[in-house]
Amino acid sequence: xxxxxxxxLIAASVVIAPxxxxxxxxxxxxxxxxxHAILHELMNTPDKGVPLDIAASAQCVVVIPSFxxxxxxxxxxxxxxxxxxxxxxxxxxxxFVQMAGASFGFQIGxxxxxxxxxxxxxxxxxxxxxxxxxxxxxxxxxxxxxxxDTQASTTExxxxxxxxxxxxxxxxxxxxxxxxxxxxxxxxxxxxYGHEVPFQTVLSGTVPTxxxxxxxxxxxxxxxxxxxxxxxx
Numbered sequence: 406x407x408x409x410x411x412x413x414l415i416a417a418s419v420v421i422a423p424x425x426x427x428x429x430x431x432x433x434x435x436x437x438x439x440x441h442a443i444l445h446e447l448m449n450t451p452d453k454g455v456p457l458d459i460a461a462s463a464q465c466v467v468v469i470p471s472f473x474x475x476x477x478x479x480x481x482x483x484x485x486x487x488x489x490x491x492x493x494x495x496x497x498x499x500x501f502v503q504m505a506g507a508s509f510g511f512q513i514g515x516x517x518x519x520x521x522x523x524x525x526x527x528x529x530x531x532x533x534x535x536x537x538x539x540x541x542x543x544x545x546x547x548x549x550x551x552x553x554d555t556q557a558s559t560t561e562x563x564x565x566x567x568x569x570x571x572x573x574x575x576x577x578x579x580x581x582x583x584x585x586x587x588x589x590x591x592x593x594x595x596x597x598y599g600h601e602v603p604f605q606t607v608l609s610g611t612v613p614t615x616x617x618x619x620x621x622x623x624x625x626x627x628x629x630x631x632x633x634x635x636x637x638x
Contacts, residue, residue, distance in 0.1 A: 433593055438620075440470055440621055447628075463625075465490040465522075466521070467520075467533075469484040472486075472519065472571075483504070488500050496626045497622070498615065503587070519573075525568065533604070536589060548580055
């Protein structure tokens with residue numbers, strides 16, 4: 406009888422352990438919540454939002470809350486964010502990413518901004534799956550146009566794999582991110598799912614979306630849907 410009880414407890418612990426591990430830290434939940442809030446505001450800013458033709462062509466969305474840059478003389482840039490991509494099953498569960506770069510010039514103090522990157526082609530997804538993606542090098546990037554009815558008409562914008570937006574004091578604008586690197590954050594992604602899972606697997610749409618990230622993924626879907634409806638697709 407004792408052996409039976411012991412075996413039952415061990416089996417129960419195996420079942421319960423993944424569920425416990427799958428509870429992400431408050432820090433990660435806040436990061437997802439912040440990313441959702443930023444993207445939601447970008448969608449609901451008619452005069453300064455993402456143009457609907459760009460929303461209709463979105464393949465991936467990356468949101469980095471409070472991207473920081475600053476220092477004295479030699480500037481540094483760093484931020485942690487969340488990404489989701491469109492698949493045949495809808496928008497994927499999210500993965501965590503980080504962005505880093507360096508800027509040079511006379512800078513005193515520091516500043517932070519919220520960033521949104523819209524990936525516009527399947528190459529955007531391919532590049533996100535790499536260990537390190539250098540914007541402007543490995544992947545072309547351009548400052549995104551703003552305004553719902555604005556068209557990405559220039560050759561640079563039309564050919565860019567990523568269009569970048571920033572938010573300062575509630576106002577969105579395009580931003581140049583040439584030279585910044587986007588990396589996979591395997592550690593935080595593993596914490597979200599309770600175990601290590603390849604980025605390719607998550608972004609392919611085969612991994613269920615955790616409850617704590619469902620609102621972020623729904624907002625990505627809504628951004629894409631609004632663009633498709635307006636474009637008549």
